[in-house]
Amino acid sequence: MLSSLARLEAAATGRAQPVATVRHCHLAGAPLVMIPLKLAGEAAAPLAVMLGRDRAEPALLVVPQPRNRDLRFAFAADLAKIVLEHIEASRGAAEALAPGKDGEERFRYTDAPQILLPNPGGVGFLARLGRSTRFRSTEGPYAVEPGVPALGRWLTWFADRHDHPGSSLLLTVTEALRLHWATGQSSLEDGNLAALMGWIDPPDGLDGAAAAARAEDPVVCPPAGPATDPTFDNEVLAPAIASYDETGHEQRVRTALEGQLAPTWDLMWRAVDLLRALPEGASVAKRWERDRDGFTWFHRNFDEGVPQPRRDTAVRAARRLHDLERAQDAYEAQRAFDDPLIMAEHRLNGQAFGGVVAGGDPARLDESGKRPKLRPHLLIATADPVRLDTGTAVCNAARPGLKGKIVDIGPDGVTVELTGGMGNRLTPAPGSVPELGDRVVFTSLTGGSFGPARFPDRESTPWTHGGPPPEYVPADEDAQEEWS
Numbered sequence: 189m190l191s192s193l194a195r196l197e198a199a200a201t202g203r204a205q206p207v208a209t210v211r212h213c214h215l216a217g218a219p220l221v222m223i224p225l226k227l228a229g230e231a232a233a234p235l236a237v238m239l240g241r242d243r244a245e246p247a248l249l250v251v252p253q254p255r256n257r258d259l260r261f262a263f264a265a266d267l268a269k270i271v272l273e274h275i276e277a278s279r280g281a282a283e284a285l286a287p288g289k290d291g292e293e294r295f296r297y298t299d300a301p302q303i304l305l306p307n308p309g310g311v312g313f314l315a316r317l318g319r320s321t322r323f324r325s326t327e328g329p330y331a332v333e334p335g336v337p338a339l340g341r342w343l344t345w346f347a348d349r350h351d352h353p354g355s356s357l358l359l360t361v362t363e364a365l366r367l368h369w370a371t372g373q374s375s376l377e378d379g380n381l382a383a384l385m386g387w388i389d390p391p392d393g394l395d396g397a398a399a400a401a402r403a404e405d406p407v408v409c410p411p412a413g414p415a416t417d418p419t420f421d422n423e424v425l426a427p428a429i430a431s432y433d434e435t436g437h438e439q440r441v442r443t444a445l446e447g448q449l450a451p452t453w454d455l456m457w458r459a460v461d462l463l464r465a466l467p468e469g470a471s472v473a474k475r476w477e478r479d480r481d482g483f484t485w486f487h488r489n490f491d492e493g494v495p496q497p498r499r500d501t502a503v504r505a506a507r508r509l510h511d512l513e514r515a516q517d518a519y520e521a522q523r524a525f526d527d528p529l530i531m532a533e534h535r536l537n538g539q540a541f542g543g544v545v546a547g548g549d550p551a552r553l554d555e556s557g558k559r560p561k562l563r564p565h566l567l568i569a570t571a572d573p574v575r576l577d578t579g580t581a582v583c584n585a586a587r588p589g590l591k592g593k594i595v596d597i598g599p600d601g602v603t604v605e606l607t608g609g610m611g612n613r614l615t616p617a618p619g620s621v622p623e624l625g626d627r628v629v630f631t632s633l634t635g636g637s638f639g640p641a642r643f644p645d646r647e648s649t650p651w652t653h654g655g656p657p658p659e660y661v662p663a664d665e666d667a668q669e670e671w672s
Contacts, residue, residue: 189536190529191370199372202395204387208368209529211466214356214476216302220274221246221456223306223449224313226414227254228421232316234263235416238449239270243457250445252438253429261332264321268335271342275301279487300357300476300483303346304460306381306412306452307362311350313414314358318343322495337495344496345486351512354475354519357483361459368466373400382409385455389462410448412455420448469526475519502653503643510641521633524585531585531629538575540585540631543568546601550621553614562606562614564621566592568628569601576632584609585629590620592630604630 194205218241227233233254240246247270251263280299288294305311322340324332350358366378371387377400378384386399394402403409406417416425428440486493500508524531524540534540547567554563574597576582582604584590590609594602611617622628649655 190533194370195372198370198387198396202372202397203390204369204371204396206368207370207529208466209527210469211463212367212469212472212523212526213359213364213463214302214468214472214479215460215464216278216299218242218278219302219304219359219460220271221304221453221460222310223412223452223456224310224317224414225416225445225448226313228416228418230254232313232320234260234267234317236445236449237267238446238453239267241274243453246453248442248446248449250438250442252432252441261321261324261336264317264336264339265333268333268339271303271339272335274303275342275487278302279483282484295484296477296480297484297487298480300480302356303358304456305358305360306456307379308360309414311347311358311360314343315347318347319498338490341490341493341495348496349479349482353512353516354522355479356472356476357479361456364463365459368463371400372396380404381412381452381455381459385459389458409451409455412452413449416448420444469523471522471526475522501646502649503646507641507643510643514640518635521588521631521635524631524633525588525635531631534631534633535572535629538573539633540629541568541570541572541574541576541602542585542627542629543570543572543601545622545624545626545628547624548603550623551615560614562610562616564606564610564616565595566604566606566622566628567601568604568630574602580632581634582630582632583634584622585631588635602630 191207194207198205220239220241221243222237222239224237225235227235234251235254236248236250238246238248249263249266249270251259253259278299278301279297281297282295283298285294285296305314318340320340321332321336322344324330324337324340326332326334326337346358349355350360362379362381362384365384365388366375369388371378371384373383373387380400380403382403383400386394386403387396390396390399406419410420411417424444425441428444431440432438524534531540531542535542545566546569548565550564550566552562552564554561576594576597578594578597580594582592582594584592587609590606592604592606592608595605596603606621610620646654647656651657
């Protein structure tokens with residue numbers, strides 16, 4: 189409801205409206221900004237890429253004839269040098285962690301590489317480029333540079349991490365901006381980086397709608413890739429590539445592509461400035477720690493590992509889907525805990541309620557069992573629509589460790605019985621229980637509503653899911669003798 193209201197207000201005022209009060213993604217100090225372009229009609233034929241960590245010194249890599257296999261893999265080798273250098277420069281030192289359950293020593297890099305792309309289309313292109321390069325051999329008649337298959341494995345890994353909710357290792361700028369601002373245009377139109385930035389940060393003298401309309405002109409604001417404008421392809425790029433085929437000089441192609449990429453390069457860094465101006469959410473650091481854990485593990489085992497398979501096995505696919513669902517569940521809860529504006533959305537849809545502590549028994553003991561338990565009651569006077577049932581587990585939005593359950597919903601408010609987060613004694617720890625008159629918000633959102641699942645080994649699954657086929661034994665005795 190709030191998001192729809194923000195879109196209506198943006199359309200009425202001509203300016204994007206904030207839908208978050210804090211930044212819900214990590215921004216590295218020196219991310220690798222990358223803008224890829226591909227050849228029209230080809231799934232993974234690179235055309236050019238502009239990339240770099242310094243907004244004043246972008247590097248431009250161009251494939252003057254994308255249909256030439258040697259030029260494409262020479263491009264991949266040049267791209268590998270920049271990406272692999274960024275990975276090594278961004279990992280930082282190793283910090284020691286507490287030993288694991290098995291007693292083995294653990295460590296984690298203090299930082300991790302971050303790549304910024306304009307839109308989700310760039311993620312799909314990098315994933316396809318990774319698949320086309322990670323299986324290449326460095327020996328034989330069609331050998332490639334050693335960095336090419338390494339680049340493919342890293343691009344595949346980054347693309348996989350992008351699917352992980354809350355991960356900031358591979359960020360798309362349009363998704364990050366939409367997470368924090370609502371515009372007066374459709375979600376499909378928000379996929380245009382120039383139009384989206386026109387609503388959020390319009391040029392002087394223009395409102396958001398006018399700036400977005402101007403941004404849809406491919407001459408003024410070329411597409412942010414990976415696809416290029418058809419008019420540009422036909423009238424500029426095709427003659428430039430034909431000129432290269434005749435003369436062997438790539439400057440014409442290079443100049444044409446640089447003109448297409450430069451406006452997006454400026455937009456990317458303007459978007460980074462807008463995002464960096466927002467204060468970071470409280471849970472962002474914890475999610476970045478998990479990103480660093482994943483990066484540390486993959487980096488440590490890179491030399492001993494093999495390229496990722498083209499398709500996951502059934503067990504690995506099920507485990508991956510389960511992990512993504514758990515991450516999505518935790519991500520939504522963490523964003524709500526970090527941001528009162530997002531929590532307000534959950535209050536409107538009934539997953540949370542807020543109000544003033546109007547009564548209760550903060551020192552109540554439950555003596556129904558063998559041993560008494562500390563179970564305070566809080567009566568919360570609220571005007572929110574409460575759509576949660578009695579018995580629903582809830583937690584305090586300001587302090588998620590303070591847990592409880594709804595025991596009564598009446599005309600005077602909602603009665604919550606606190607069950608955890610108050611200390612280990614029969615009297616609550618100081619400050620752990622909200623006092624009379626305090627404003628509180630309780631929600632059914634939790635950081636982990638379901639735990640890890642156990643999956644069988646591949647050998648223990650039926651043959652339809654990758655396991656060994658059943659042994660064939662004929663039923664007829666004569667047939668058994670003949671078969672043996």
